[in-house]
Structure formats: C-alpha cells, structure tokens
Amino acid sequence: MTDRRLHVDPQLAGTLKALPMGPNGLFDLTDIPATREALLSFVAPDEVPTAVAVEEYLATRPDGPDVPIRLLRPLTAGGPLPVLVWFHGGGQVLGFAAQDDSWLKPLCETIGCAIAAVDYRLAPETQAPGAAEDGLAAWRWLGREAGRLGLDGARIGIAGQSGGGGIAAATALLIRDSGAAAPLFQSLLYPMIDDRDRTASSHEITGIGIWDRATNVLAWKAILGERYGTDDVAPSSAPARATELAGLPPTFIAVGELDCFRDEDLDFAMRLREHGVPVELHLYPGAYHAFDLFAPQSRLGSSLRANWLGYVSRQFAAAG
DSSP states (O other): OOOTTOOOOHHHHHHHHHSOOSTTSTTOTTSHHHHHHHHHHHSOOOOSOOSEEEEEEEEOOTTSOOEEEEEEEETTSOSSEEEEEEEOOSTTTSOOGGGGHHHHHHHHHHHTOEEEEEOOOOTTTSOTTHHHHHHHHHHHHHHHHHHHHTEEEEEEEEEEETHHHHHHHHHHHHHHHTTOOOOSOEEEESOOOOTTOOSHHHHHOOSSSSSOHHHHHHHHHHHHGGGTTSSOOOTTTOGGGOSOOTTOOOEEEEEEEEOTTHHHHHHHHHHHHHTTOOEEEEEEEEEETTHHHHOTTSHHHHHHHHHHHHHHHHHHHHTO
C-alpha cells in the first residue's frame, strides 16, 4: 500500500476510485493485446468541433520502417508554424497517436502551433531503443520537410507523457549524440525514464489503483526483454541511466507526489541542472500518475495544464 503519510488530493480521490485499473483493467499488462483493445474503447472519440486540420504522413528513413506521424495544424494561425513533436503515453506498450486529440487540438489552437504526434512502435514487439529511434527519424524528417509543410524548422520542441515522456527524453539524447542541433526544448510530463525500480517512490507507490510498481516492472520487462535487471541498458532505452547530460535542451518536468516515477524524475531534473541545462520543475502534492488526464478539471489538473501550456508558449515566443 501507499505510505500512510501520503494522502490523495480530495478532488482527485473520487476519480481514482472510478478508474478501471488492476487485473482485467485498463493497465493489466499480463495480457497486453487485450489491454490494447480495452484502451481503444476507453479513449473517447474526439467529436468536439475545432479549427484544427488533421494530416497523416509517413516519416521515411533508409535504416528502418517508416514512422506514421499525425500532424495537427490550427487553421487560424499564420505560418510558418512552430512544431511540438509529441509522444503519447501508455508505458511504451500501449497507446496510439490519435488518443490525445481531444486535448491536443485545443492546445494546438491556443498556442498557435502544429503538433506532430508520433505513432512509434510499441514493446514487446519492438523493444527499446526502437521507439526512440522512431522519434529520431520523425525529428529528422520534420527538419527536412518543415518548409514544404509550412512549419518553422528552427522552432521544434519535443514533448511526451508518461512512457512517451521517456521516449521524448531518449530521443533528445539520440539527437544530441548524433551531432544535430538540439530541440528548442523538451517537455516531460511524469516521464518513465528508469528501468531499475530502485527509488523510494518506486517502492512506496503500490496498490494505489493506478500505474504503480507492479505494473511498471511488467512494462519494463516488455520494453527490455532479456536485458531487464542487467547493466546492459543504454540511456537511449532508459534515459535516467545517462551520466552525461550536458548539451540537452531546456527542460520542463512535472510529476505528482504519489507517482511511482516521482523520484526518478526529481533526480533527473537535479542532474540536468548540475550539467547546466535550464529546468522548470513542478511537483504536485497529493497527485497520482496521469492525474491531469483523468481529472482535467481538478485544481491540480488545471494547474499542470496551465503551467505546461505557459512553458511551451514562452519557449516558442522567445525563439520567434
């Protein structure tokens, strides 16, 4: 159970009780194919009218399969548009690019940016660092095609949520190590970045009714296969293993107090600062994993969205 000293925020508690978690629930990773099907029905179709065009592309590359990209473009904003490369959540084993349309479209309109949602390959079919390599391919493709697409190739940031936050962080490392120009920023929402499960929060957060230690272990075993539990894991597979963080872009990190990723995220933020990377860090008391998704109208959920939107807006505006 969760440490008794830790209490769920009252506005979030009711939502947590209603979530279909646990065995045969939304995050039952003992049967990943069935859980993927369940997720399709759980994610409501986006039926709210918005002035946002949806375009589908394939990022081609010579060294692997093409990467599907779902490009959201506000119809009322003039170009060339800044771009947010987005990696969806799902523990790197679940999810799909279109799952976040309902809240990315309004964000796209508010900021006046395009959002390139990457349909990266999932584990266990594709183990790490396959998803990050897809991210690098998408990044390179956007850089090449920005002018043709009416996008601003000098203003491209990357962002991700949960498992997708880990992929965003790994992609930023691959971009740096390739010698390419760094993204404008990386924005990581409660990122999944450490396979070792050795932090205090990874032991504290169990049985809370949402992504916790047991689920996290199953996910990392799928992501790493036979490498799980060994030292044969590169930072491109688990970014918390990176020892050299200099040269990474300015970083936004947000995480809840009751998230099993809490301590790995706080440690990553502190080490980024030690290596000279500007960091904006937010810790939300009484908040569990993905609280802003499941309780977007709550005080804490609204706060995270406002802080994140403000950060992305400022980064794009400063480079405009």
